Amino acid sequence: MQKSPHPPQDKTMVVATLAEVAQEMGAPISAYVDKIMPLALKELASSEATNRRNAAFCVGELCKNSGAAALKYYPDILQGLHRLFANSEQDLAVRDNAAGAIARMIMVQPQSIPLNQVLPVFIKALPLKEDHEESMAVYSCLCNLLLSSHPQILTLVPDVIHVFAQVVVSPDESDEVKTTIGKAVSHLISVYGQQMQPILSALPPAHANALAAFASRR
Template identity: 35%
Template structure:
């Protein structure tokens, strides 16, 4: 699948559209190939690390999406894990760019990295910044890894996400509200389940957000 023309487009230094399109194709391949993307991990990671610092925002956004998908699906952790710190360093400035799609894709990448290897991400530093960006504004597909990640962290009793619950609950209310296309059916059920779990643990948490309980089918 990763024929030379695709990598050539993604490596182009002259044409922004060629780069963004090439990286976008790589991202979709990584998202849909599952573990069969593994043999390409080294070659793709080398390219994506460069594109995460691209001068073109569309290319940079696609690179964040592609990087997260590669990490989530590749089984070659010995190749990508040494790059975790570098990737986090490159994602950080994306979270400050005004364009919503870049923030959304950077958030999705962060969450896929956490899902794959939570022990390799400084959660105490990353999670407050991530929660402050929620709810996502444009690329709703990225809500799937975001809420899978948040759910898993609560399930594990992760202390930083627990400390952010007062900020998380209004976000959960927001994504359960219209527009409906914010969440896939599966992710919506996961968010509802999270609301149920949080309410069961401490009903007082929802004193300021009773509508979240209605949206989750509790009231």
């Protein structure tokens, strides 16, 4: 007698559990990357939005916690995540988790990511729309690139500021996230003062004022 295939909810539970395990285990997860990553990569293309979302979160956590062990998968991960930023992806939480995965990859292995190709797509998907648990990872990633004056982010500062301005007026975002953004904006103003003025002036007044308020916090 032929076994019936596992129902979709079983796979959903497996992917969700693996994502949680990848997050909670930390560095020891590196020993299991070769077992978990292929499944997570496959589920990035799942027909179930929940699976795509959990798979995106899972690959991000695997990259964050397993260091060099995940590097060989980076091209496949980037390819899989890229699809989730396409217009065909209708689930906003899936996109948010894809952004979170990209952020974690950049934070741990920036030299292994073609930032000139990845950053414009990443920033275009922001601000986050639904899964604000990804906020700290996503916006900290951008802030760290700005604070280190990474050349690939500097050309995109107007776009980043536009995103940041929306984040600081959002009731869905935490004060911690907004303060982190404020520090990065303060840094930009102190280093690139004159160049920043036109960018800030182009914002709606309420957004510009909110950004200025967080940038002036100490």
